[in-house]
Amino acid sequence: MWGYFKFEWVQFFTNKKNVAIYCLLLFAVIFYSLRVAPAYDPIEKVDVDEIEARYLTRATFLQDMAMKDLTGSHPSVFMAIDIFNYINPYDQKRLDALDRGDLSAYAEATSEWYDITNSFTYQNGSFFYNPSYYTYGSQYAEDNAFYAYFENAKRYEMFAKADYDLSIALFEQRTALQTLERLLNGPLPVILIGCALLLAIDIVTKDRRNPTILRGFPIADWKKLFVKGFVALLGGIVLFIPILIGIVIIGLQSGFGHFGIPVPYYTANVNWMQEGLLDVMSLGMFFTQCFLLLMMWFIVIITVVLLSSVVFRNELVNLAIGMLIIFGENFYFSRGVGFFWSVENYPTSYIQVGQIVSKIRNYYYMSDQLTVEFGITLLFTSTVIVVILMMVIALNSRFKMVK
Amino acid sequence: MIELQNITVEFAGKKVLNDISITFQQGEMIGLVAPNGTGKSTLMNVLMNYLKVNNGSLMFKDGLSYSSKSKEVKIHQFVSMMPDQSDLYNYLSGRDHLKMFATMWKSDKKLIDETIEALNMGHYVNKKTGTYSLGMRQRLCFAMQIVSNTEIMLMDEVMNGLDPNNVEVISHMLMKKKEEGKMIIIASHLLDNLEKYADRIFLFKEGKLVDADEIVATFSESILTTLRVKNMPEHVKQALLQRYPALSAQTLINGMTLISLGALNQEALSSITAFLVECNLPEFTFGNVTLNDLYAMYYHEII
Structure with a gap:
């Protein structure tokens, strides 16, 4: 044998x-x-420019709206103000954490950011996920993005509690x-x-x-x-x-x-x-x-x-x-x-x-x-x-x- | 021991082996002789159970037969068949092949080097078999079976492609194996060689195994029975028969005329010798019928 x-x-x-x-x-x-x-090139990457652009756009919008009389405005304006006021602090935290090089704080803020963003984006005709999810006419783009956001929220939640060294490569799953x-x-x-x-x-x-x-x-x-x-x-x-x-x-x-x-x-x-x-x-x-x-x-x-x-x-x-x-x-x-x-x-x-x-x-x-x-x-x-x-x-x- | 009982094998209604019953014993060298396609290889395949018989049974030592897969494995532990040289693995060396067979049959590894030396394979055995000549491959196949060291060895055309020296080397090795008590069954067209070493020789005729001794009663005896004359003209033959009416003559397809001498005395033999020399026929021998003669006589063919 x-x-x-x-x-x-x-x-x-x-x-x-x-x-x-x-x-x-x-x-x-x-x-x-x-x-x-x-x-x-992951869809969900650590992109300071993207976070900053989104943050500044929203902040500018909020500033503009603060100076206006919104009586009789479209309800979506009020909804945007509410959501932007709610989400922008998280983006602020993420940017600050990245500025400080505090990846643990970034992970914590990002985890929350994904949870919150997911909650108001999924099946909401006014908000959309990252455009990359919608490529090739994907019929299940929303579902895929919904799952990916949950996944990222969980991943970052665990990274925030990690007792090992964090890195951008780790966040973007490049290791x-x-x-x-x-x-x-x-x-x-x-x-x-x-x-x-x-x-x-x-x-x-x-x-x-x-x-x-x-x-x-x-x-x-x-x-x-x-x-x-x-x-x-x-x-x-x-x-x-x-x-x-x-x-x-x-x-x-x-x-x-x-x-x-x-x-x-x-x-x-x-x-x-x-x-x-x-x-x-x-x-x-x-x-x-x-x-x-x-x-x-x-x-x-x-x-x-x-x-x-x-x-x-x-x-x-x-x-x-x-x-x-x-x-x-x-x-x-x-x-x-x-x-x-x-x-x-x-x-x-x-x-x-x-x-x-x-x-x-x-x-x-x-x-x-x-x-x-x-x-x-x-x-x-x-x-x-x-x-x-x-x-x-x-x-x-x-x-x-x-x- | 192998006992064949009423073995019949048919292909497309033609009986290639027809009700063969015979027993082969250990320590025997059996020669099988027949033209191509008459059943030699079929018989060997039946002995190895590569081919199912239509009728009959086959029995080995201790009552073993091919009745189940496990018994087949047991039988193959002591029965082997020489591989065909075209089946060698061209990317493996000769030594690899020998190791393979020695390992499969769990034989003594020393046998590998002994066989290599005995068959003068030392200068090529470590090279890949893809580089071998036909004769080298044939010697390797023979060596593979020798290192398997089974009690029963079946060899189909073992001498193919071998020069006379190697035919002798292999023949001596076969004799040695026979002396060790092994049964060797050889199908060969080298009739002189087979005649020299085989204990019993069988010819195939219409699916039957016919003992050479049954065809010519004195075949295996060393007695003077026949005058063999090469290329004897018909008129000389007639003249000889007229002079010696007690003689009978038969001219074979290979040009050999066999003259049965009967009970002639020495004086008569001298007279016949003188007659042939007078007729300018110097190529003649006194002796017995050879296997080549028997083959030509039986099959009306020349090898």
Whole structure:
């Protein structure tokens, strides 16, 4: 068994296709780290000019209105005066804090600023969020901004209580670990699972090129399949090495951050008006949960490829089935659909690993049922079913793994 | 030990192996001879369970048979088949391949270096097999099976692409393995070599295994039974038969005329020798029917 493992291991890491996947991923990571990450332009950034411009405009308006007789003025003028009088002190605090270099005070004022701004902006025809949310005619711009403001309010609330050094890079999520967090909430899980699929795709079918060497090995077919699966899983874990290289590159430019950084997650709280919509976990916990869910996904994809390989014996079919699983969620995903369908029971609903851990996916689905624990249970159950099917085939005396 | 009972394999209605029943013992070297496509490889594939039989059963030591996957693994621990040289991993070295087989069969690692030395592979075994010639690859495949060190070794065309020196080296190694008590089953077209070393030789005819001794009763005996004359003109043959009516003659497709000597005395043999020399036919030998003759006689083909 150990001999067969070593044999498969060597083959896996000398496979030109696999080496190409690692090289392409490394190239993409280095490009991202050197060119894309430094150019990151968050919507919610620490922008003194923007705060000041907004503050001065409002202050000027308030001064102008103070000198006027407002009898008979439009009600919106009174509403603006009320809100500007209420919010401008917070902007004043933020500007003063930045002037003093007191980032803790800035975080406290900003947290409150986000809460207050959110309360009067959401679904208010007179006020709008940052215009960047409305790009590309986004149908859900308001909802996205509403969530982002809550998220920022929570994040800054935690920063205000922090006992570690604060920085603008930390606020804007530019540090290496926060960049990874952002990527895990974005395309990275699908990229990694896709890479795992491509790595595993020929792990069984390649044997047909060397049949007379392999088919006489005194090892049971089911053991061969398990060893192949294990090697493919280790190969999947190796995908994290390029990611770690990227973290080092970004870390050297923008700082590494640390595992205690707060990561807000959605709580689907019915009393959100009073208690808020989000809670926080540490970045370390976020990564741990993401890693577990990703590992579970690797295992699912690899076992499905193994089963498909013994049934269809064709890499293209393996690819098609794998792609169907990875992109299957797109066939039914739409905002709020979780309110009507039990999407939490579909394993494919858990593909956006970071969004499952931060639970923003629950916000999108309008469901509070998608949890990491349930996702792992569901994926594990799926794996067990696939493995049982594979074993039934592999233990059949007429089955030949290598023909 | 391998016991075949009524083994039948059919492809598209054609019986490639037809009701074969035979037993092979440990310490035997078995030769399989037949034209291409007549069932040699099929029989080997059946022995390895790479091919399911339509009928019949196969029994190994301790009553083991291919009745389940776990038993197949047990059988493959002591039965191996030489790999095909086209299946080698071109990016791995010869030594990597040998290590692979030694590890899979948990054999003594010392066997790797011993085999490399015995087969004169030292100068190339550490290079990638993609750079090997056909003969080098063939020797490596043979070495791979040797390091697996199984009790039963199946070899299909083991001598392919080998020069005469290497044929002899491999033959001696096979003899050594036979002396160690291993059963070696070889399918080969190098008939002289097979005849020299095999204990029993079987020819395939219409899916049946036919012992060479059944075709020519005295085949495996070292007795003088036949005069073999190369390129004997028909009129000379007729003249000889007229002079010695007790003789019978048969000209094979390979141009060899076999003259069965019966119970001729030494004087008669001297007379026949003189007759052939008179007829200007110096290429003749006294002895027994060779495997090449048998092959030409049986299949009407020349190798």
